[in-house]
Amino acid sequence: MIPRALTIAGSDSGGGAGIQADLKTFHEHVVFGMSAITALTAQDTTGVHEVHAVPPAFVRAQIDAVASDLGVEAAKTGMLGSAAVVDAVADGIAAHEIAPLVVDPVCASKHGDPLLDDDAIEGLRQRILPLAEVVTPNVGEVAVLTGVEVRGVGDLSRAAEAVLALGPRWALVKGGHLPDNPRAIDLLTDGRTSIHLEAERLDTQDTHGTGCTLAAAIAARRARGESLEDAVHGAKAFVTGAIRHGLRLGKGIGPVDHAWARR
Ligand SMILES: Nc1ncnc2c1ncn2[C@@H]1O[C@H](COP(=O)(O)OP(=O)(O)OP(=O)(O)O)[C@@H](O)[C@H]1O
Numbered sequence: 639m640i641p642r643a644l645t646i647a648g649s650d651s652g653g654g655a656g657i658q659a660d661l662k663t664f665h666e667h668v669v670f671g672m673s674a675i676t677a678l679t680a681q682d683t684t685g686v687h688e689v690h691a692v693p694p695a696f697v698r699a700q701i702d703a704v705a706s707d708l709g710v711e712a713a714k715t716g717m718l719g720s721a722a723v724v725d726a727v728a729d730g731i732a733a734h735e736i737a738p739l740v741v742d743p744v745c746a747s748k749h750g751d752p753l754l755d756d757d758a759i760e761g762l763r764q765r766i767l768p769l770a771e772v773v774t775p776n777v778g779e780v781a782v783l784t785g786v787e788v789r790g791v792g793d794l795s796r797a798a799e800a801v802l803a804l805g806p807r808w809a810l811v812k813g814g815h816l817p818d819n820p821r822a823i824d825l826l827t828d829g830r831t832s833i834h835l836e837a838e839r840l841d842t843q844d845t846h847g848t849g850c851t852l853a854a855a856i857a858a859r860r861a862r863g864e865s866l867e868d869a870v871h872g873a874k875a876f877v878t879g880a881i882r883h884g885l886r887l888g889k890g891i892g893p894v895d896h897a898w899a900r901r
């Protein structure tokens with residue numbers, strides 16, 4: 639039977655991030671993709687123009703439908719938006735024992751437009767992170783979740799430890815935004831094993847949706863039965879290739895090419 643993965647995230651009308659990036663990434667991994675949409679954004683490469691909330695009970699109804707009928711072998715969360723949606727998602731994941739779960743703790747877009755209410759951060763910390771097999775914060779999200787400021791690669795392990803203290807099995811802290819480093823370095827750790835993932839830092843502004851793509855690729859590979867470490871290595875290679883083959887679309891921060899490997 640084809641592996642099946644679920645994304646619980648927001649819709650990006652621009653197609654580069656959110657649900658759209660996740661489903662494209664699942665498809666590229668030959669995984670059957672399903673979705674529970676948490677919010678609708680009117681968004682493009684220049685920013686998030688409007689957000690339309692989805693009722694929390696309807697978010698839960700989407701999770702209930704796919705989990706009880708089609709079955710979920712791995713899932714990821716992205717934009718959750720509000721405290722009430724955080725609760726609905728946590729309840730749905732727990733009720734269906736959905737695992738393994740990849741949590742991308744989305745707080746804002748690459749332009750800095752908010753995608754999570756301030757009063758939802760505590761719920762993300764207390765209810766979602768403990769359910770995660772791996773949580774994938776960038777340095778801004780680490781600061782929001784833990785208060786740890788990452789200024790250089792040397793701070794990544796302290797940041798990852800602070801993330802692990804919130805309950806996920808693994809932390810993958812993304813150093814892609816760190817200035818003054820010629821490499822895009824991320825740190826994966828479960829507190830015992832620490833793995834630095836390195837790739838060339840590509841000189842492009844077109845990185846819209848890279849975090850979504852990385853987390854979705856991890857979930858797809860877990861659905862296919864890869865170990866967490868193999869899934870993270872493979873996902874890093876997938877997102878690096880997608881950034882390298884950026885599509886140069888739109889006037890702002892453009893999308894990556896999810897189909898790069900077969901173009
Ligand atoms: N310019 C770049 N060149 C190579 N790799 C990059 C670059 N920018 C980011 N990455 C890598 O892309 C992956 C996603 O990280 P990033 O920090 O962009 O996520 P993010 O900020 O959560 O993205 P978004 O919220 O826009 O989806 C990481 O593995 C990171 O190292």
Ligand SMILES: Cc1ncc(CO)c(N)n1
Pocket residue numbers: 647648649650655656657679681716717744746747748753846847848849850
């Ligand atoms: C819907 C959505 N989810 C996540 C991100 C983060 O890239 C975004 N820009 N939009």
